[in-house]
Amino acid sequence: TIMRKLKEAFLAFQIERRYTKDEILQLYLNQVYFGSGAYGVEAAARTFFGKPANELTLAECALTAGMPKSPSRYSPLVNESLALKRRAVVLKQMARNGMITREQLTAARSSPLSLATSQNSSIKAPYFVAYVRNLLEKEFGGARLYRTGLTVYTTLNYKMQKVAEKAVAKGLEQLSARMQKHGLLTLQSKEARGTSGHESPQAALVSVDATQGAILAMVGGKDFQESPF
Known part of the structure; x- marks a missing residue:
C-alpha cells in the first residue's frame, strides 16, 4: 500500500540519519537469516563450514552471500545443487563488478563444496529461539540486540x-x-x-x-x- 511505502521510506531516512552505511550493513549482516537456525554471517559460517567468517574462502563467501535470498531453497544442507548454482551467480556478479579477477572466478566456481562434518553448532529448539528473537526485536530494537547483545533467560525446558x-x-x-x-x-x-x-x-x-x-x-x-x- 501507499501508506506502507511511505512508512518504509521514512524509516529508511531515519536509519540513514542515525547510522553510517557501514553500520547499517553491519546491523544487517548480524541479523539476516541464512537457514538452519543461523542468524548473522558469523553464525552461518560456523553452522555451514565449521569456522569463523574471517576464515571463509572466496567460494564459501559467495555461497553464504547467496543464501539470504531464499534460505530454505539455497541452503547447501537442503539442496546442494541449487546452492552451487546460486554460488555461481554471486561469483559471476562479483567478476562483472570488478571485485574478483577471471582467474579467481574460475577457481572459485570449480571449488568443491566442503561443509562442516558436524552440525553440533546448530541452534537447539530453533522455533523457540526464533520466537524469542522476534519478541526481543520488537521490545529492544535490532540495534541493541545485534550490536551490543543481550543475555536472555527463557522458560524452555x-x-x-x-x-x-x-x-x-x-x-x-x-x-x-x-x-x-x-x-x-x-x-x-x-x-x-x-x-x-x-x-x-x-x-x-x-x-x-x-x-x-x-x-x-x-x-x-x-x-x-x-x-x-
Whole structure:
C-alpha cells in the first residue's frame, strides 16, 4: 500500500540519519537469516563450514552471500545443487563488478563444496529461539540486540523440548504413511519436501505451564531449515 511505502521510506531516512552505511550493513549482516537456525554471517559460517567468517574462502563467501535470498531453497544442507548454482551467480556478479579477477572466478566456481562434518553448532529448539528473537526485536530494537547483545533467560525446558520434537516427528511419520496409503502423498510430494515443503504434511506443538503461562516446549514443524516460521 501507499501508506506502507511511505512508512518504509521514512524509516529508511531515519536509519540513514542515525547510522553510517557501514553500520547499517553491519546491523544487517548480524541479523539476516541464512537457514538452519543461523542468524548473522558469523553464525552461518560456523553452522555451514565449521569456522569463523574471517576464515571463509572466496567460494564459501559467495555461497553464504547467496543464501539470504531464499534460505530454505539455497541452503547447501537442503539442496546442494541449487546452492552451487546460486554460488555461481554471486561469483559471476562479483567478476562483472570488478571485485574478483577471471582467474579467481574460475577457481572459485570449480571449488568443491566442503561443509562442516558436524552440525553440533546448530541452534537447539530453533522455533523457540526464533520466537524469542522476534519478541526481543520488537521490545529492544535490532540495534541493541545485534550490536551490543543481550543475555536472555527463557522458560524452555530442554528435556520436554526433545520429547516434543520426537512426538511431532513420529506423528508426522505416521500421518505421511496413512496419506501415502490412501494416495494423498505422492512420490513427487516427498521429493518436493527439500525445496518447497508445501506439499508434505506439517505439524506444530506448544507446551505451556498453565499456572504461569510459561512456554516449556515449542515445535513449529518437522524441520526448521525446511519449514521455518
